[in-house]
Amino acid sequence: MRAPHGQNRRMNDTREHIEKLTDALRRAGIRVTRQRAAILEVLADAQDHPDAPELHSRANAIAPGISLSTVYRTLSTLETQGVIQRHQFDGASARFEPAETDHHDHMIDVETGKVIEFCNDRIEKLQAEIAAELGYEIVHHRMELYVRKTGQG
Numbered sequence: 001m002r003a004p005h006g007q008n009r010r011m012n013d014t015r016e017h018i019e020k021l022t023d024a025l026r027r028a029g030i031r032v033t034r035q036r037a038a039i040l041e042v043l044a045d046a047q048d049h050p051d052a053p054e055l056h057s058r059a060n061a062i063a064p065g066i067s068l069s070t071v072y073r074t075l076s077t078l079e080t081q082g083v084i085q086r087h088q089f090d091g092a093s094a095r096f097e098p099a100e101t102d103h104h105d106h107m108i109d110v111e112t113g114k115v116i117e118f119c120n121d122r123i124e125k126l127q128a129e130i131a132a133e134l135g136y137e138i139v140h141h142r143m144e145l146y147v148r149k150t151g152q153g
């Protein structure tokens, strides 16, 4: 049974994530300036799949003077290094999250743009069964449900 994806599941992992992201920049030969460190910090801390402009404004609150293009270049390097994941949800700008989280799928609230994470053992199993019936095994999958609040809950 998987652990539920609570709001604070990444809280204790933040420092570790920052280190991984920092190592990735160094591997790519990029100097980790105070400004880039701020980008890594907000990225590791984010639990809401922020887009680049949102990361930009959060990072600027820590280290003023960061340009949006620095944010884009840093994100692109981190993505190439495989330490962050880019999500291109319909009708929205690309959003980012650390790559090394437990597998989960996403629901996108079409009215607010809010991204809700979920993982469902029945769906995971069903996907594997469907693939197996057709003679395949799943290497990777991505599921996005576009949703609207019903007024209940």
Ligand SMILES: [Zn+2]
Residues within 6 Å of the ligand: 049, 097, 104, 105, 106, 117
């Ligand atoms: Zn996610």
